Amino acid sequence: MPTITCDPDAAADKLQAAGVSVEAGNTDHERWRAERGAAVAVAYDDKVVVQGADPAELTLLLEDGGGRAHVYFDGACRGNPGPAAVGWVIVTGDGIAAEGGQQIGETTNNQAEYAALLRALEAAQDFGASEVDIRGDSQLIVKQVRGEWDTNDPELREQRVRVRELLTDFDRWSIAHVPRAVNERADELANEAFDD
Secondary structure, three states: OOEEEOOHHHHHHHHHHOOOOEEEOOOOOOOEEEEEOOEEEEEOOOEEEEEEOOOHHHHHHHOOOOEEEEEEEEEEEOOOOEEEEEEEEEEEOOEEEEEEEEEEEEEOHHHHHHHHHHHHHHHHHHHOEEEEEEEEOOHHHHHHHHOOOOOOOHHHHHHHHHHHHHHOOOOEEEEEEOOOOOOHHHHHHHHHHHHO
């Protein structure tokens, strides 16, 4: 359960600026509460405690981020189609800034890879990154996003459009294929999500 030492009023302003509704606390000790996706933030006098299945939904908005980040993504599928999960990692000059993984239901492997990339880009936005260097071990996804390969499947085409829309929010971006060994942590997070 992440605890962020901060000014609760400034934290509430950050969340509201990101479109997150901030409500009154449930007890005399709670200054406010906010919920987004699978995360709940509770503010006390000098800190905010974030809990839930995916705390990164809120911690990335509350922590001071920005600048350039390396973003790793990986989708995993057991069967094709089959149960799927995603993993993502944001790395800055200080090391791993944020990471996450979650199950996404039943889908194909390529759809899982796109879902992982989308979640990673959303996390990078929440973190406040202005430049992203994206890395993944799916050559298909990388080449489709770069426009080198066509996207014939309508669902993949829709996901690619969404990825390209998210990329316009960054000042600069690049995407490159890397070997699975370089993408190991994102792969681990996707596979760990199956066990949760």
